Amino acid sequence: MTYEGYEHLIDLIAQGDEHSLRAALEEIPPADIAEYIDQNFEVYSTLALLEKMSSEQQAEVFGYLRPQNQEQLASHMEVAVLAQLFRDMSPDERADLYALLDVKLQDAVMRRLAKRDREDLLRLASYEEGTVGSVMTSDYAMIPAGSKVDDAVRRLRQSAPDKETIYQIYVVDKDNRLQGVVSLRELITAAPTESIDDLMTRDVVLLKPEMPQSEAARIISRYDLLAIPVVSETDVLLGIVTFDDAMDVVQEEDTESMHKSATVGKLEGGIKDASPVLIYRSRINWLVLLVFANIFSGMGLMYFEATIETHIALLFFLPLLIASGGNTGAQAATLVVRGLATGDLSKSDWAYMLGKEMLVSVGLGVTMAAAISAVAYFRVDSIIVPIVAMSMVSIVLVGSFIGVLLPFVLKRVGWDPATASAPLVTTIADASGVLIYFGFAAVFLGIS
Amino acid sequence: MTYEGYEHLIDLIAQGDEHSLRAALEEIPPADIAEYIDQNFEVYSTLALLEKMSSEQQAEVFGYLRPQNQEQLASHMEVAVLAQLFRDMSPDERADLYALLDVKLQDAVMRRLAKRDREDLLRLASYEEGTVGSVMTSDYAMIPAGSKVDDAVRRLRQSAPDKETIYQIYVVDKDNRLQGVVSLRELITAAPTESIDDLMTRDVVLLKPEMPQSEAARIISRYDLLAIPVVSETDVLLGIVTFDDAMDVVQEEDTESMHKSATVGKLEGGIKDASPVLIYRSRINWLVLLVFANIFSGMGLMYFEATIETHIALLFFLPLLIASGGNTGAQAATLVVRGLATGDLSKSDWAYMLGKEMLVSVGLGVTMAAAISAVAYFRVDSIIVPIVAMSMVSIVLVGSFIGVLLPFVLKRVGWDPATASAPLVTTIADASGVLIYFGFAAVFLGIS
Numbered sequence: 016m017t018y019e020g021y022e023h024l025i026d027l028i029a030q031g032d033e034h035s036l037r038a039a040l041e042e043i044p045p046a047d048i049a050e051y052i053d054q055n056f057e058v059y060s061t062l063a064l065l066e067k068m069s070s071e072q073q074a075e076v077f078g079y080l081r082p083q084n085q086e087q088l089a090s091h092m093e094v095a096v097l098a099q100l101f102r103d104m105s106p107d108e109r110a111d112l113y114a115l116l117d118v119k120l121q122d123a124v125m126r127r128l129a130k131r132d133r134e135d136l137l138r139l140a141s142y143e144e145g146t147v148g149s150v151m152t153s154d155y156a157m158i159p160a161g162s163k164v165d166d167a168v169r170r171l172r173q174s175a176p177d178k179e180t181i182y183q184i185y186v187v188d189k190d191n192r193l194q195g196v197v198s199l200r201e202l203i204t205a206a207p208t209e210s211i212d213d214l215m216t217r218d219v220v221l222l223k224p225e226m227p228q229s230e231a232a233r234i235i236s237r238y239d240l241l242a243i244p245v246v247s248e249t250d251v252l253l254g255i256v257t258f259d260d261a262m263d264v265v266q267e268e269d270t271e272s273m274h275k276s277a278t279v280g281k282l283e284g285g286i287k288d289a290s291p292v293l294i295y296r297s298r299i300n301w302l303v304l305l306v307f308a309n310i311f312s313g314m315g316l317m318y319f320e321a322t323i324e325t326h327i328a329l330l331f332f333l334p335l336l337i338a339s340g341g342n343t344g345a346q347a348a349t350l351v352v353r354g355l356a357t358g359d360l361s362k363s364d365w366a367y368m369l370g371k372e373m374l375v376s377v378g379l380g381v382t383m384a385a386a387i388s389a390v391a392y393f394r395v396d397s398i399i400v401p402i403v404a405m406s407m408v409s410i411v412l413v414g415s416f417i418g419v420l421l422p423f424v425l426k427r428v429g430w431d432p433a434t435a436s437a438p439l440v441t442t443i444a445d446a447s448g449v450l451i452y453f454g455f456a457a458v459f460l461g462i463s
Numbered sequence: 464m465t466y467e468g469y470e471h472l473i474d475l476i477a478q479g480d481e482h483s484l485r486a487a488l489e490e491i492p493p494a495d496i497a498e499y500i501d502q503n504f505e506v507y508s509t510l511a512l513l514e515k516m517s518s519e520q521q522a523e524v525f526g527y528l529r530p531q532n533q534e535q536l537a538s539h540m541e542v543a544v545l546a547q548l549f550r551d552m553s554p555d556e557r558a559d560l561y562a563l564l565d566v567k568l569q570d571a572v573m574r575r576l577a578k579r580d581r582e583d584l585l586r587l588a589s590y591e592e593g594t595v596g597s598v599m600t601s602d603y604a605m606i607p608a609g610s611k612v613d614d615a616v617r618r619l620r621q622s623a624p625d626k627e628t629i630y631q632i633y634v635v636d637k638d639n640r641l642q643g644v645v646s647l648r649e650l651i652t653a654a655p656t657e658s659i660d661d662l663m664t665r666d667v668v669l670l671k672p673e674m675p676q677s678e679a680a681r682i683i684s685r686y687d688l689l690a691i692p693v694v695s696e697t698d699v700l701l702g703i704v705t706f707d708d709a710m711d712v713v714q715e716e717d718t719e720s721m722h723k724s725a726t727v728g729k730l731e732g733g734i735k736d737a738s739p740v741l742i743y744r745s746r747i748n749w750l751v752l753l754v755f756a757n758i759f760s761g762m763g764l765m766y767f768e769a770t771i772e773t774h775i776a777l778l779f780f781l782p783l784l785i786a787s788g789g790n791t792g793a794q795a796a797t798l799v800v801r802g803l804a805t806g807d808l809s810k811s812d813w814a815y816m817l818g819k820e821m822l823v824s825v826g827l828g829v830t831m832a833a834a835i836s837a838v839a840y841f842r843v844d845s846i847i848v849p850i851v852a853m854s855m856v857s858i859v860l861v862g863s864f865i866g867v868l869l870p871f872v873l874k875r876v877g878w879d880p881a882t883a884s885a886p887l888v889t890t891i892a893d894a895s896g897v898l899i900y901f902g903f904a905a906v907f908l909g910i911s
Contacts (some may be wrong), residue, residue: 046685054809106489168651175652182630183648199630199647203616204623218490236714238495239707241689258706259687265710266684269717270801276724277797277885278790285807286798291822298794299827303834304788310838312782320775328767334760334785334893342726342753342886346746349725350734353718359733361502374739379747386751390758437725437885438790445782 021047037067039269045072049079049265056084058091074103083288086115088111094120098127101136105179107152107260110139140255144283147231148224150264151245151254151357154179158211160186160194165207171199179257183242186215192250195219228264233358233406257348272356275433276349276417277335278302308442312337315449323458329456332403337448339383339407340414341441347418348440349373353431355422364445372419373412380411400460406452414444469495476512485515493520497527504532506539522551525560525878531736534563542568546575549584553627555600555708558587587702592731595679596672598712599693599702602627606659608634608642613655619647627705631690634663640698643667669694672701676712680697681806685711720804723881726750726795749886756890760785760898763897770905777904780839780851785896787831787860789889795820795866800880803870813871821860828859850907854900861899862892 024043027036028051040048048068052061065073065088077085077100089097089112101109101124113121113136125133135153142148156178158167167184175181185201186195195215205214220238222231222245234243235258242255269280278301282289289297318325323329351368354360360368384407391400418440422432475484476499476858488496494514499508513521513536525533525548537545537560549557549572561569561584573581590596604626606615612881620802623629632650634643643663653662668686670679682691683706690703706866719729726749729735737745764771771777799816802808808816832855839848866888870880 039596043670044686046687082683101593172652175648180596199651200623203647203651204620221493236491236707236710239494240707241888256691258710259684262710262713263704265713265717266805269713269721270805273721273797273801277793278720279794279798282798285805286802286816287807287812291819291826294819294823295797295826299821299830302787302790302794302827302831306783306787306831306835307838309783309786312786313779316778319774320778323778324772324775327772328765330764330768330771331761333764334897335754335757337782338757338760338886338890338893339750339754341889342750343746344885345725346727346750348740350727350730354734357714357718357733359735364735368734371739374692375742375746376744378739379750382747383750383754387754390755436794438786440787441789441889445786446545449782450593 021050024048024051032401033067036212038306040068040072045075045077049075052076053081053084056081056087058087061088062091070103071097074100074105074108075365078104078108081288082111082115082284083463085112090120094123094127098124101128105152105253106135106154107150108138110136110149113140142224145228146224146376147222147226147228147245147256148253150228150231150260151222151224151256152179152260153250153254155185155242155244155255156183157252158180158197159185160188162186162204162210162211163207164205164209164211164214167197167211168202168207171202176269179255180242183240183255185244185255186211186251187252187327191252192218193221193244193252196244219244222256223248224433228256229268231256231262232264232268236265238423272352272433273369275431276436278305278436279439301436305438305442308439309445311446312442312449315446315453319449319453319457322453322460326399326456326460329453332387332399332406333449333452335387336403336410336452337445340410340444340448341437342414343379343411343412344374344418344440344444345437347376347415348435348437350421351422352435355426355432362423362426365420368423369416369419372415373382376412376415377408380408380413384408395401397458399456402452402455406455409449409455410444413447414440417443417447467496471498472496478826480566481515488516488520493523494527496520496524500524501529501532501795503527504535506535509536510539518547518551520554521526522548522553523834526552526556529736530559530563530732533560537564538568541545542575546572547578550580553600554583554587554602554702557902558584559590580725590672591675594672595670595674595693595704596701597706598676599670599672599704600627600708601702603633603690603692603700603703604629604631605633605635605700607634610634610659611655612650612653612657612659612662615645615659616650616655618652620829624861627703628690631688631703633692633700633703634659635700639669639700641669641692641694641700644692650688651897667692670704671696676704679704680709680712684713689862720800723879724800724884726742726753726884726886745767745788749884753886753890756887757893759894760897763894767897769903770901770908774847774904774908776847777850777901780835780847780854781897781900783835784851784854784858784900785893788858788892788896789885790862791824791827791859792866792888792892793885794861795824796870796883799870800883803880810871810874813868816871817864817867820863824860824863825856827863828856830855846908847904850900850903853854854896856902857903858892858896861895862888865891865895877902 027039067459072284156171158170171181182199184197185193188194195217197211197215201214220234220243222243224245242257244252245254280297282297384404387407388400388404391403421435425434426432471605475487604619606618619629630647632645636642641693643665644667645659645663649662668682668691670691672693691707692700693702694700728745730745832852835855836848837854839851873882874880
């Protein structure tokens with residue numbers, strides 16, 4: 016009974032039977048049709064496929080397509096067809112599509128829309144990318160304050176097909192100011208003559224359109240909400256953000272943090288569609304910065320030139336020692352960065368986490384020192400073995416120390432803790448590692 | 464109007480007015496009360512606070528608490544109170560709590576529950592951590608096939624308060640086998656005498672209890688669903704997974720991938736509560752493995768001992784050159800790993816991504832080479848400058864090549880692509896970097 020729309024569609028298109036394809040398309044979830052289109056994208060065959068659907072289904076499928084494909088299809092469509100698509104799309108999705116079009120096409124579509132749709136579209140399209148306003152929709156269910164329950168249910172029945180959700184109903188005054196929220200669950204279990212005003216919740220979690228979209232996702236996830244209302248400074252209801260949009264935001268934000276953890280900057284619209292120039296730009300700044308930061312490690316090596324020249328065998332252990340500090344530090348930084356992002360850790364946990372990490376890293380350092388001492392014992396002068404072991408423990412401790420503290424420090428000064436990326440922590444740990452290792456060597460081998 | 468329950472609660476508790484605290488607790492969202500408790504955890508003051516709430520609210524708050532705190536509270540509660548908590552908690556949350564208790568306490572609670580609750584609890588608690596079964600709940604709304612719409616609405620009204628969601632209603636036959644799904648939206652807009660069988664959707668996206676929980680999250684997010692039914696091999700309805708549980712799963716899975724990106728293994732229950740021993744265990748294996756892997760870089764250095772001894776100045780550029788390969792490779796790997804995880808990339812995109820990355824990395828390498836040549840020009844013999852520049856471009860290309868291909872290769876052989884973590888890619892890039900740099904040096908400086 017599980018529905019695998021994607022495979023089904025491939026079979027149908029391969030068979031080439033127009034009639035059964037048309038019938039089957041109605042039954043296939045729009046997300047599956049969109050996946051098929053994205054995976055096998057070609058403008059003209061896609062336009063032909065879209066023509067076989069009702070305009071409502073076209074609109075739904077369109078909302079799931081990659082932005083780049085939406086843009087290409089739109090520019091190849093007849094303007095009248097495109098305008099119909101705009102009428103059928105949900106307000107938040109059509110605002111996203113509108114932003115992708117060139118100015119000429121935007122004007123052409125706009126001229127064909129009713130005044131109401133035009134105003135709604137312009138308003139939603141005006142919010143900056145990444146804000147609550149940019150992900151909210153204006154298709155919410157509302158009822159006037161003072162309504163009776165049976166009135167409210169009657170209104171909902173009529174408007175249900177057009178709304179993004181009818182499970183949260185917003186109660187507004189005559190100026191459209193939000194007074195409270197009532198759920199459909201509450202409505203259908205209440206007495207028909209009860210007043211909405213007695214039933215509704217007045218303490219509502221609210222958003223403002225200019226808040227970052229991550230805030231909407233955080234609140235929806237924290238309170239397990241279906242939707243949150245977005246209001247203006249004067250409490251006028253502007254739209255709602257629904258749980259499915261919040262899930263997309265969570266995924267987007269996590270992608271951004273993961274990229275940041277490897278010093279990759281913001282990449283709008285996914286790696287597959289990104290142009291080489293865009294990818295280059297998102298990566299080059301940090302790479303060049305890190306090249307210069309690594310000069311310190313080089314300077315450290317040069318400072319100990321004499322030590323290295325007399326005991327060149329020391330170099331054998333250099334890569335594994337400095338890598339160990341970097342790896343342990345990157346682990347610690349990643350744990351703290353993610354803990355801060357999910358709310359598992361708060362700013363004030365720095366001392367607790369540092370204490371715990373020092374305990375852990377002594378264990379890690381000693382184990383790693385033991386492992387490498389076994390190797391060293393068979394390979395080099397026995398005098399080097401304790402130097403390597405001591406260095407390993409110290410380097411791991413320093414790496415962990417940097418890894419734990421850096422994200423907390425960044426958070427304290429108001430930066431994104433994710434800036435404490437693995438490459439940055441590794442670079443700092445590398446330089447410390449060079450100084451620690453050759454410092455020990457210089458002292459114990461009696462060279463300066 | 465925005466509700467900031469957490470701050471409100473702090474004020475109230477500081478004021479110490481029992482009466483207004485009791486009244487206020489009813490209005491504060493459970494998630495906010497739970498945050499207050501987790502942030503200021505102490506067993507006896509928390510038990511005193513819980514006593515001021517209704518048992519329903521206690522149950523809701525409990526579900527939001529950290530597992531470690533739930534466990535401590537449960538072991539300090541009277542068994543009768545704990546049993547009441549179990550009766551009021553939602554089935555999925557009480558199954559999680561049950562799994563935290565020691566066997567003696569499990570038995571004591573179990574003896575106090577009604578047969579129906581006992582069976583439900585044992586069934587839900589039997590699913591393995593990380594499966595769909597472990598996150599599903601048995602509080603779903605269902606109606607018998609053949610019902611009329613008005614009948615169905617009447618049943619829903621009665622059962623609404625006990626259900627996790629009543630917005631998706633599952634239609635079952637007399638053996639509890641799933642026949643279809645109808646939404647409350649469809650129900651309230653349909654004619655009262657219409658048959659459910661004509662209204663319901665028969666092609667339903669389904670889950671099996673033994674599937675990984677990430678699959679539930681993926682499907683809910685893909686189709687924008689409120690809930691998905693979980694059925695047995697014979698289509699018997701076992702439970703549902705709701706969007707809010709799916710959001711938690713997404714967060715959990717993303718945490719796991721981020722940890723993996725820095726070679727940290729699975730950490731049950733968050734970094735704050737994890738014991739030092741648990742943290743040590745999740746990190747040590749990869750660290751020791753990488754120590755040994757870095758021996759190859761050391762061997763590379765020793766192979767070029769003669770080159771280094773005659774031109775010790777080469778060492779100055781060693782750290783920044785090998786770090787550059789690692790950093791570029793880690794960027795590429797992170798982009799591909801995340802692309803594969805979100806579905807933006809599929810297995811077959813490897814050639815396309817490799818081609819694009821080679822283009823990008825030539826750009827990155829040339830820019831980084833230019834930057835470092837400027838430094839090198841003022842510092843060392845002019846003969847070294849072209850060696851450093853050539854090495855930079857080659858090392859960056861090799862690092863990117865490894866970074867793009869490794870995740871695709873891992874995916875192909877059935878491993879988690881996230882295993883291509885930054886430290887692993889860096890280690891491989893480091894060894895290649897040593898060989899490339901000193902290889903060029905040996906050739907151009909005429910030493911072998």
